[in-house]
Amino acid sequence: MTARGLWRSVRDDLGRHWRHVGAGALGIAVSIAALVFFLALGLGVRTVLLGEVFPVDRIEVFPRSTDLNLLALKLELGKDTIDDAMVGKLEAIDGVAAVYPKMRLLAPALATGGESLIGTGMQTELVADGIDPALVADDVGAAFHDPLVDRSVIGLACGENSTCPGGAICVGASVFGPGECREAIPVIVSEHMVELYNGAFRRAYRLPKVNPQALIGLGIDVSFGASSLRPSGRRVARDRVVLAGFSDAAIPLGITMPLGFVRRLNRELGPDGAGDGYHSAVVESASRNAVAGIVTASEHLGLEVRDGGARRASFFMTVALAAVSLIGIVILAVSALHVMHVFALLVMIRRREIGVMRAVGASRADVRLLLMTEAAVVGFAAGLCGLIGAAVLVRAADRALTSGLPDFPFKPESFFAFDPWLAAAALTLAVASCVLGALAPSLRATGPDPAEVLSST
Amino acid sequence: MIRINGLCKRYPGSEVDVLKGIDLEIAAGDFVSLVGRSGCGKTTLLNIVGGLDFDFEGRVEVDGRDIGSLADRDLARYRRDTVGFVFQxxxxxxxxxxxxxxxxxxxxxxxxxxxxxxxxxxxxxxxxxxxxxxxxxxxxxxxxxxxxxxxxxxxxxxxxPRLLLLDEPTGNLDTATGGEILDLLSTLHSEMALTILAATHDGAIEAVGRRLLRISDGRLAERLEDVR
Structure with a gap:
C-alpha cells in the first residue's frame, strides 16, 4: 500500500466514522488525562519529598549500636562513633561522590540574646552539631567556614573594653588578662526552625513574626560548657555566633557549626575522646540509582541508615505512584476494550468495503495496516486531547493548591511534575492501547477471502 | 492464458461439490461466455480465476502462474495488476x-x-x-x-488488466441499458485485446462471446466453440 493511499484512506475513513471513533477516543482521552494528572501530581510530590524533605541522593549513616532497655532507661551498647578510617571506607564505595562527617557538640551550651530582633532577651539551652562546610557550600557559600582557619584575626590581643578589627569579637578577656580577637562563629540553621518560631512559638509567647532573610547576620552570645539545667562543673567558654544562612543540611532544631570548631570545643569542654570520632556521616551519591548499593555497602561496614522518614516517604510514594499507575492502566485497558468494540463494529460496517479493497488488489497486510494506522491516529489524537486536558487540569489544580493552601514547611512552588517524558509516555500508551484494541478486529477483518465477503453483502 | 485442470470446489459445511473436476483452457484475447443455471458454479469459477477465492482443489494457471500456490501478497498483486473484476x-x-x-x-x-x-x-x-x-x-x-x-x-x-472477469454484468439492468453495456464490452474487447470471461444469463452476451461454455451440475457439460 502506498503512503499516499494509506493517508487518503485513513483520512476518508476517520472522517466518515468520526462518531464511532470519537466515542472510542473519548475513553482513551479521559484515561490519559486522569493518568497524566495523577502521575504528574505524584511525581511532583515525590520530587519535593525525596528532593527536599528527604533528599535521597544524600543519606546519613550512623554507627550501628544496640540499646538494652532497662526500665525507663536504655543502656547503650557498642561503638557510637565513626573514625577517619571508616570515612575512608565509605569514600571507597562505588557510586559515592563525597562523604561529609558530622559531629555532635558534647558540651552543654547556653544561648543569650535576641533583644535587637524581638525586643526582649531570651536564654535557652542550645543543641549544636558540626558539619563539614563543604556540605552546605551550595546553600550558604563561603559565609559558613571555620573561624579558626582565618589566621588574620587570631592572635591579636584585646582587652575587656577594646574592639577587634573587621567585626571580630574579643574572646577570653577579663580583669586578669587580655583576650584574643576572633571572628564570630558562623552558624546555619534549618528553615524549619524559623517556620516553627513563626508558627506556634511566637504566638505562644506573643512575639513578632520574623523574616528569615533579615535574620542573616544576627548574632547571639553562647556560653559553651554552661547549662541552666544543672551545673556542669566544667570550664565555660564564652563566644558569639552569627547566623550565616539556612540549609536543609542543618540540624532540625538547634544550630549547626563548622565541624572543626565543634571538634575543638569537644576536645576542650567535652568528655575524654569526645573530639576524636564522628557521630554520623552524610554520604553523597553520584546518582540516585546508586543509593541502594551505597546503603547495602554501608550496612556491610557495620553502619546503618536511620533515615526512616526518607525510606517511608520513598516507599509510600512508590506505592502511591504504582497504585495510581495501576488504576490508570486499568482505566486505559477498559478504554482499549471499548476501542476494540468500536473497531469490531467498524469492521462489520465496512465488511463490503474491505472486500472490495481486497478485490481490487489490497493484501491482508494492507487492510491490517490501514486499520492499525487508523487506530494509531485515533490513539494519538485521543492521547493529545488527554494531554491537553491534563495540562489544563494541572494548571488549574496547581494554582488552586499553591494559592489556596496555607504556607507549610517545604511547600513547593508547584505540586506537579509535568515532564516531557511523561507526555511522551502517555502518548505512546494511548497509541499502543488503541492499536492493541484494534488488533483483534483487524485480524478478523482479513480472515475470510474476498469472494466470501462480497457474496454475503 | 488460462489453464484449469481438475478444479474442484466445495463450500465449508456443504456436502456437495460446486465444481467437479473442471478442465479448461482459454487463449489470450478470447471472449468466453459462461452460462448455466443459478448456483451451477459460474460465479465460483470466476472468483477462483480472479483470485478472490483461494480455497479449492486442482490447478489454475493464469499466464503460467499457479494461482493456488501464490502467497497472499502475490495474490493481491495478481488481482491488482492482471485481473479486472466486474461484479453483478x-x-x-x-x-x-x-x-x-x-x-x-x-x-x-x-x-x-x-x-x-x-x-x-x-x-x-x-x-x-x-x-x-x-x-x-x-x-x-x-x-x-x-x-x-x-x-x-x-x-x-x-x-x-489482461483478463476481464464479468459476473452477470447486465443482471441488474434493463434490456436497453444491458445492451449498452454489452456494446461497451464488445468495443473494449476489440480495442484493448482483452481476454474476457463472462458469467451470464443474458442471451445477448452469449451471442457476443466468441466461445460459449455451459456449466451444469458443477461440470463443463457442453462446449460450443466459435459460436460467432
Missing part, C-alpha cells in the same frame, strides 16, 4: 467519487504510485472510455444502474 452488484463505495472508486487500486500500489494527478487523469480517461466523461466527481449514489455498472467496468479497466 457493482460493489462501488458510496463514500468515494466515481474517479476515486475507479482509482481505488492505486491506493494499494496499482500504477506504481504514479501520483495523484496521473491517477486522476487515468481515472477520467477510463471513465470517458465507458461513456461517463464528466462524472468523475459524482457519487455512485447519484448514478443510474447502468452508469454504476459502467463505473464498475471503468474500475476494472483502470490498471490495464
Amino acid at each position: 452488484a457493482y460493489h462501488l463505495l458510496d463514500h468515494l467519487s466515481c474517479a476515486e472508486n475507479v482509482a481505488l487500486a492505486a491506493r494499494f500500489g496499482a500504477g506504481g504510485g504514479s501520483g495523484a494527478k496521473r491517477e486522476r487523469a487515468r481515472a477520467e480517461e477510463v471513465l470517458e472510455s465507458v461513456g461517463l466523461a464528466g462524472a468523475a466527481d459524482r457519487r455512485p449514489t447519484r448514478l443510474s444502474g447502468g452508469e454504476r455498472q459502467r463505473v464498475a467496468v471503468a474500475r476494472a479497466l483502470f490498471n490495464r
Whole structure:
C-alpha cells in the first residue's frame, strides 16, 4: 500500500466514522488525562519529598549500636562513633561522590540574646552539631567556614573594653588578662526552625513574626560548657555566633557549626575522646540509582541508615505512584476494550468495503495496516486531547493548591511534575492501547477471502 | 492464458461439490461466455480465476502462474495488476467519487504510485472510455444502474488488466441499458485485446462471446466453440 493511499484512506475513513471513533477516543482521552494528572501530581510530590524533605541522593549513616532497655532507661551498647578510617571506607564505595562527617557538640551550651530582633532577651539551652562546610557550600557559600582557619584575626590581643578589627569579637578577656580577637562563629540553621518560631512559638509567647532573610547576620552570645539545667562543673567558654544562612543540611532544631570548631570545643569542654570520632556521616551519591548499593555497602561496614522518614516517604510514594499507575492502566485497558468494540463494529460496517479493497488488489497486510494506522491516529489524537486536558487540569489544580493552601514547611512552588517524558509516555500508551484494541478486529477483518465477503453483502 | 485442470470446489459445511473436476483452457484475447443455471458454479469459477477465492482443489494457471500456490501478497498483486473484476452488484463505495472508486487500486500500489494527478487523469480517461466523461466527481449514489455498472467496468479497466472477469454484468439492468453495456464490452474487447470471461444469463452476451461454455451440475457439460 502506498503512503499516499494509506493517508487518503485513513483520512476518508476517520472522517466518515468520526462518531464511532470519537466515542472510542473519548475513553482513551479521559484515561490519559486522569493518568497524566495523577502521575504528574505524584511525581511532583515525590520530587519535593525525596528532593527536599528527604533528599535521597544524600543519606546519613550512623554507627550501628544496640540499646538494652532497662526500665525507663536504655543502656547503650557498642561503638557510637565513626573514625577517619571508616570515612575512608565509605569514600571507597562505588557510586559515592563525597562523604561529609558530622559531629555532635558534647558540651552543654547556653544561648543569650535576641533583644535587637524581638525586643526582649531570651536564654535557652542550645543543641549544636558540626558539619563539614563543604556540605552546605551550595546553600550558604563561603559565609559558613571555620573561624579558626582565618589566621588574620587570631592572635591579636584585646582587652575587656577594646574592639577587634573587621567585626571580630574579643574572646577570653577579663580583669586578669587580655583576650584574643576572633571572628564570630558562623552558624546555619534549618528553615524549619524559623517556620516553627513563626508558627506556634511566637504566638505562644506573643512575639513578632520574623523574616528569615533579615535574620542573616544576627548574632547571639553562647556560653559553651554552661547549662541552666544543672551545673556542669566544667570550664565555660564564652563566644558569639552569627547566623550565616539556612540549609536543609542543618540540624532540625538547634544550630549547626563548622565541624572543626565543634571538634575543638569537644576536645576542650567535652568528655575524654569526645573530639576524636564522628557521630554520623552524610554520604553523597553520584546518582540516585546508586543509593541502594551505597546503603547495602554501608550496612556491610557495620553502619546503618536511620533515615526512616526518607525510606517511608520513598516507599509510600512508590506505592502511591504504582497504585495510581495501576488504576490508570486499568482505566486505559477498559478504554482499549471499548476501542476494540468500536473497531469490531467498524469492521462489520465496512465488511463490503474491505472486500472490495481486497478485490481490487489490497493484501491482508494492507487492510491490517490501514486499520492499525487508523487506530494509531485515533490513539494519538485521543492521547493529545488527554494531554491537553491534563495540562489544563494541572494548571488549574496547581494554582488552586499553591494559592489556596496555607504556607507549610517545604511547600513547593508547584505540586506537579509535568515532564516531557511523561507526555511522551502517555502518548505512546494511548497509541499502543488503541492499536492493541484494534488488533483483534483487524485480524478478523482479513480472515475470510474476498469472494466470501462480497457474496454475503 | 488460462489453464484449469481438475478444479474442484466445495463450500465449508456443504456436502456437495460446486465444481467437479473442471478442465479448461482459454487463449489470450478470447471472449468466453459462461452460462448455466443459478448456483451451477459460474460465479465460483470466476472468483477462483480472479483470485478472490483461494480455497479449492486442482490447478489454475493464469499466464503460467499457479494461482493456488501464490502467497497472499502475490495474490493481491495478481488481482491488482492482471485481473479486472466486474461484479453483478457493482460493489462501488458510496463514500468515494466515481474517479476515486475507479482509482481505488492505486491506493494499494496499482500504477506504481504514479501520483495523484496521473491517477486522476487515468481515472477520467477510463471513465470517458465507458461513456461517463464528466462524472468523475459524482457519487455512485447519484448514478443510474447502468452508469454504476459502467463505473464498475471503468474500475476494472483502470490498471490495464489482461483478463476481464464479468459476473452477470447486465443482471441488474434493463434490456436497453444491458445492451449498452454489452456494446461497451464488445468495443473494449476489440480495442484493448482483452481476454474476457463472462458469467451470464443474458442471451445477448452469449451471442457476443466468441466461445460459449455451459456449466451444469458443477461440470463443463457442453462446449460450443466459435459460436460467432
